[in-house]
Amino acid sequence: RKEVEQDPGPFNVPEGATVAFNCTYSNSASQSFFWYRQDCRKEPKLLMSVYSSGNEDGRFTAQLNRASQYISLLIRDSKLSDSATYLCVVRLRNFNKFYFGSGTKLNVKP
């Protein structure tokens, strides 16, 4: 079983739509959680960290559910520029090791 699993998509949504991605992780020792965005042929860039209480940054909201071992990313009012692959990343407690999901591809269409 993979450490981190994501639905690869693609999610095809119109501009202005709200879209949500989920990511599940298998190791209960996971401590830190992040969402990264990767554009085609570019390096991943940190979108936001995910905190236990949930956090929001503009149109983006991230949530963590430790009991069910998943994190989510909600994007409101989608823009064309949001089209990218969104990577879920998990770091284990006491280990300097990060696990990546395979990414969820989002296509926002006019």
Next chain:
Amino acid sequence: GAVVSQHPSWVICKSGTSVKIECRSLDFQATTMFWYRQFPKQSLMLMATSNEGSKATYEQGVEKDKFLINHASLTLSTLTVTSAHPEDSSFYICSARELAGGELFFGEGSRLTVL
């Protein structure tokens, strides 16, 4: 946020030659850096963990003699692809962990094409 710089961005080389890729943390010290490889339309694959002042830790299936990693200082790690072959053509990305926030920051990546 923290900045990680990777060089070169693009490299084309002949089969059998060796290629060195540098990864630098520009505004923070990184005792640990990570090297990844990504093939088209696939996810990042961790190759090895580079530890300053000690040997790198390689993931299963990654040949340490082919992918030489040196982390001689707190701001620089290098990956050398030795005797490169066309199947080594890929996008190589490094990352470093910024201790304060714990997030990973990535270099811009190096696209290697072996002819």
